[in-house]
Amino acid sequence: MPHFAMVIDTKTCIGCTDCVDACRMENNVPEGLCYDWVVEITEGRYPELKTEFRSERCNHCSNATCVDACPTGASQYWNGSNIVVVDATRCTGCKACIAACPYDSRLIMEPQGYIGKCTFCVHRVQYGEDPACVATCPAHAMHFGLLDDPGSAVSRLLATRAHYVLAPETGNQPNVFYLR
Amino acid sequence: GCSRPAEWQRMMTEAPATETPTVCNICFWACAAKVHTRGERLWKITGNPEDAHCEGRLCTRGTGGVGAYYDPNRLVRPLVRMGKGADQRFEVASWDNALGLVAERMEKIAREHGPDRLAALVHGPGAAHFSHLVRAFGSDSIAEPAFAQCRGPRDTGFFLTFGQGFGSPEQTDMAKARCIVLIGTHIGENLHNSQVRTFTDGIRNDATIIVVDPRFSVAAGKANHWLPIRPGTDIALLLAWMNVILAERRYDAGYVARNTVGLEALCAHVAPFTPEWAYGETGIEPALIRETARLMAAAAPATVVHPGRHSTWWGDDTQRARAMAILAGLLGIWGREGGYYLPESVALPAYPVPAYPVPKTSWREIALPVFPLAGAPVTNVILDNAHGADAHYKGLIVYDTNLPMTMPGIRRTLEAAAQSLELIVAVDVQPAEVTGYADVVLPECSYLERHDPLRNSGERYPALALRAPALPPRGESKPGWWIAREIGTRLGLGRYFPWTDYTEVIDWQLRQVGSSLKELETTGIRAFPRRTPAYFAPGETPRFATPSGKIELFSATLQQAGFDPLPRYTRPEAPPADHFHLNYGRAPQHSFSRTQNNPVLYQLMPENLVWIHPTAARRFGIRNGTYVRLVNQDGVVSNKVRVRVTERTRPDSVWLVHGFGHTAPGLSLARGRGADDSALMTRVLYDPIMGGTGMRGNFVTFRKENA
Numbered sequence: 001m002p003h004f005a006m007v008i009d010t011k012t013c014i015g016c017t018d019c020v021d022a023c024r025m026e027n028n029v030p031e032g033l034c035y036d037w038v039v040e041i042t043e044g045r046y047p048e049l050k051t052e053f054r055s056e057r058c059n060h061c062s063n064a065t066c067v068d069a070c071p072t073g074a075s076q077y078w079n080g081s082n083i084v085v086v087d088a089t090r091c092t093g094c095k096a097c098i099a100a101c102p103y104d105s106r107l108i109m110e111p112q113g114y115i116g117k118c119t120f121c122v123h124r125v126q127y128g129e130d131p132a133c134v135a136t137c138p139a140h141a142m143h144f145g146l147l148d149d150p151g152s153a154v155s156r157l158l159a160t161r162a163h164y165v166l167a168p169e170t171g172n173q174p175n176v177f178y179l180r
Numbered sequence: 181g182c183s184r185p186a187e188w189q190r191m192m193t194e195a196p197a198t199e200t201p202t203v204c205n206i207c208f209w210a211c212a213a214k215v216h217t218r219g220e221r222l223w224k225i226t227g228n229p230e231d232a233h234c235e236g237r238l239c240t241r242g243t244g245g246v247g248a249y250y251d252p253n254r255l256v257r258p259l260v261r262m263g264k265g266a267d268q269r270f271e272v273a274s275w276d277n278a279l280g281l282v283a284e285r286m287e288k289i290a291r292e293h294g295p296d297r298l299a300a301l302v303h304g305p306g307a308a309h310f311s312h313l314v315r316a317f318g319s320d321s322i323a324e325p326a327f328a329q330c331r332g333p334r335d336t337g338f339f340l341t342f343g344q345g346f347g348s349p350e351q352t353d354m355a356k357a358r359c360i361v362l363i364g365t366h367i368g369e370n371l372h373n374s375q376v377r378t379f380t381d382g383i384r385n386d387a388t389i390i391v392v393d394p395r396f397s398v399a400a401g402k403a404n405h406w407l408p409i410r411p412g413t414d415i416a417l418l419l420a421w422m423n424v425i426l427a428e429r430r431y432d433a434g435y436v437a438r439n440t441v442g443l444e445a446l447c448a449h450v451a452p453f454t455p456e457w458a459y460g461e462t463g464i465e466p467a468l469i470r471e472t473a474r475l476m477a478a479a480a481p482a483t484v485v486h487p488g489r490h491s492t493w494w495g496d497d498t499q500r501a502r503a504m505a506i507l508a509g510l511l512g513i514w515g516r517e518g519g520y521y522l523p524e525s526v527a528l529p530a531y532p533v534p535a536y537p538v539p540k541t542s543w544r545e546i547a548l549p550v551f552p553l554a555g556a557p558v559t560n561v562i563l564d565n566a567h568g569a570d571a572h573y574k575g576l577i578v579y580d581t582n583l584p585m586t587m588p589g590i591r592r593t594l595e596a597a598a599q600s601l602e603l604i605v606a607v608d609v610q611p612a613e614v615t616g617y618a619d620v621v622l623p624e625c626s627y628l629e630r631h632d633p634l635r636n637s638g639e640r641y642p643a644l645a646l647r648a649p650a651l652p653p654r655g656e657s658k659p660g661w662w663i664a665r666e667i668g669t670r671l672g673l674g675r676y677f678p679w680t681d682y683t684e685v686i687d688w689q690l691r692q693v694g695s696s697l698k699e700l701e702t703t704g705i706r707a708f709p710r711r712t713p714a715y716f717a718p719g720e721t722p723r724f725a726t727p728s729g730k731i732e733l734f735s736a737t738l739q740q741a742g743f744d745p746l747p748r749y750t751r752p753e754a755p756p757a758d759h760f761h762l763n764y765g766r767a768p769q770h771s772f773s774r775t776q777n778n779p780v781l782y783q784l785m786p787e788n789l790v791w792i793h794p795t796a797a798r799r800f801g802i803r804n805g806t807y808v809r810l811v812n813q814d815g816v817v818s819n820k821v822r823v824r825v826t827e828r829t830r831p832d833s834v835w836l837v838h839g840f841g842h843t844a845p846g847l848s849l850a851r852g853r854g855a856d857d858s859a860l861m862t863r864v865l866y867d868p869i870m871g872g873t874g875m876r877g878n879f880v881t882f883r884k885e886n887a
Contacts, residue, residue: 014368016768051401088186
């Protein structure tokens with residue numbers, strides 16, 4: 001099955017939130033909501049300081065607890081891949097997936113009431129394009145591709161650079177990786 | 181389940197949108213872009229992949245350009261003011277009446293005082309339409325805040341040294357640099373698109389990054405060496421760097437011998453300024469000063485001493501720029517790979533119109549007696565001469581520049597000008613503060629709804645880019661070219677506008693260089709081959725456009741004008757007790773004071789935060805997330821602003837993002853949100869060389885805000 005991953009280089013990420021902006025425009029995200037967000041972590045005391053920015057979103061887990069938790073099958077893997085999407089026509093808005101997600105990446109779409117989230121821009125990925133956030137990153141800090149392909153940019157970056165994922169202990173096998 | 185599929189499900193089978201080329205206008209970087217529309221619905225704006233300014237990636241602000249179209253408060257009808265001075269009541273007028281009134285008052289000024297008594301304060305690519313109108317009318321007093329409030333000192337300092345300033349984009353070869361030196365410029369937070377890309381290229385290439393900034397900026401967080409300098413002491417650091425490079429003979433001896441004058445005088449000048457001396461001024465450890473000087477010299481000429489951009493800080497700014505330029509000269513980086521490349525633009529003929537009349541008095545006669553080496557008209561000199569009954573200027577056209585939040589502490593002057601001037605016209609897209617001072621407000625449509633002059637910037641590869649309308653103008657708003665032409669026609673200046681639609685001008689120009697409007701409407705951009713090399717040849721001795729033809733380490737021009745021929749350091753004023761340096765900068769979500777009411781960018785950053793160090797916060801009992809007011813040393817109180825307690829600011833300084841704290845009643849989103857740094861700048865430190873308004877000599881303390 002196609003195994004998609006996003007790799008984000010914290011060494012070059014400037015925390016500009018263009019990823020958030022591009023996602024909101026691309027996906028017509030309603031006012032007040034967003035599918036991705038940027039976290040700043042600053043450590044130390046002036047002038048011994050360290051800051052890291054992290055663009056966060058759904059991790060499109062290989063073992064997604066949200067998909068397991070969904071009673072109607074609305075939360076599902078797209079087309080046999082690890083891209084997690086919600087079929088609004090089957091979603092009852094019960095919020096079981098929100099409780100099951102370790103990344104707080106799901107939200108209630110108003111006024112319709114179904115559960116929304118990052119789709120890795122599957123409407124673009126189906127044509128071989130990058131998600132909008134990756135395609136717009138002015139620092140070229142974001143990468144997207146197939147982990148099944150050892151020659152892909154994401155595979156090569158993960159093979160050569162130290163990296164981490166968020167909440168690895170959950171066993172969800174997340175697919176958004178952060179280069180140190 | 182929902183009766184309707186999710187947005188993503190709908191998009192899986194959606195037909196492609198229409199794409200129209202534009203040049204982004206959210207900031208001056210002017211990235212070529214594509215506007216994606218479906219009917220009259222604007223979906224998104226993306227970068228043009230063929231454009232070197234953006235490489236297909238718009239920044240946060242450019243992506244949010246959608247909000248410039250959907251801004252709920254846009255000006256859509258002409259307005260005429262009912263009173264004068266501080267009275268900001270307007271009534272709606274027809275275009276015919278508004279334009280008729282403008283032409284009538286302009287004629288009266290010409291008849292009674294002379295057309296040279298009309299001035300214009302302008303910004304952006306559309307400024308060309310109004311500069312053209314004012315020149316045709318008979319005045320050359322056309323100033324941009326981009327000079328005296330921003331780049332002027334930098335460009336003057338480099339011009340005096342190299343015979344040439346920096347353009348936009350800056351010709352910094354950061355993608356190929358082995359060392360990048362940023363002095364107070366916070367790339368990443370100022371999101372100048374290709375600067376960010378090439379800066380991160382430098383990081384990817386493991387270039388040595390040296391960042392001088394009192395604040396732990398985003399760029400400082402990427403640096404190998406961060407120099408947390410005491411505010412206002414940059415010249416001391418620069419002198420010490422030069423001291424090390426000269427004393428240890430680490431400069432590019434061949435380049436310096438071939439291309440510079442004044443080395444001996446420079447050596448003698450910087451000899452006393454050791455790193456140990458500089459430590460006392462800057463607070464930077466001597467060992468770190470030495471190490472960083474050696475690193476930049478070892479990497480040279482692949483070293484970028486970044487010239488920065490907003491450079492009006494302490495009033496000695498041209499001299500600081502000179503110090504940076506001299507350092508660049510010693511390192512031999514001008515015209516060298518990995519240093520400063522040589523930019524080239526397209527040789528694009530101007531559309532033929534009659535010669536402009538020679539103004540009876542030029543701006544030079546007004547500005548140069550005050551600021552002898554001003555290389556461009558000075559906004560503040562124009563405004564200083566635009567109020568009171570005996571003022572030189574009698575009328576003002578303001579295009580696309582929000583003066584009250586662009587020029588420090590200027591509101592009283594503007595009110596006086598609004599009282600005494602015979603005419604103030606403001607052409608704007610939104611009801612910005614400046615429109616409140618105008619007798620006539622003319623609504624321009626946004627950049628997404630109009631043609632503008634072709635973009636032709638100095639770049640590594642010359643290219644022309646087109647801004648074409650993707651949507652019809654909202655309401656009764658009109659393109660700038662139409663407004664300027666209508667005023668010109670009413671003044672009998674029709675011969676300067678011998679066309680009916682601006683597309684005729686664009687198409688004519690493009691045909692002179694073997695292209696056409698039709699081509700650019702499809703591609704958005706057209707690249708041209710370089711005619712000259714991007715770097716000097718090895719051992720070349722190019723002629724620089726200075727009086728000596730060489731890089732002037734020692735400036736006879738400055739000496740003759742009565743200024744220091746070599747940069748001198750003056751210790752800046754320290755904050756009074758319980759006061760803090762008022763430092764300010766940019767955020768990646770906003771441009772100047774022009775985007776706070778953009779509903780898309782507003783969502784990303786609705787207000788600015790004042791950064792306060794934990795020690796100061798503790799001392800004043802201020803908690804993170806609460807509101808305070810800033811009070812400057814002259815008792816001026818800001819709007820309430822939310823506190824961010826952070827180690828990233830110096831204990832003796834506060835920092836906030838410029839452009840917030842709007843007061844214009846028509847800006848429903850932005851009004852009353854955050855604090856306006858410009859209003860707190862009552863102490864302006866004028867650069868005596870070129871008239872720049874130094875804005876860093878202001879100090880603030882806190883007043884706690886209840887609830």
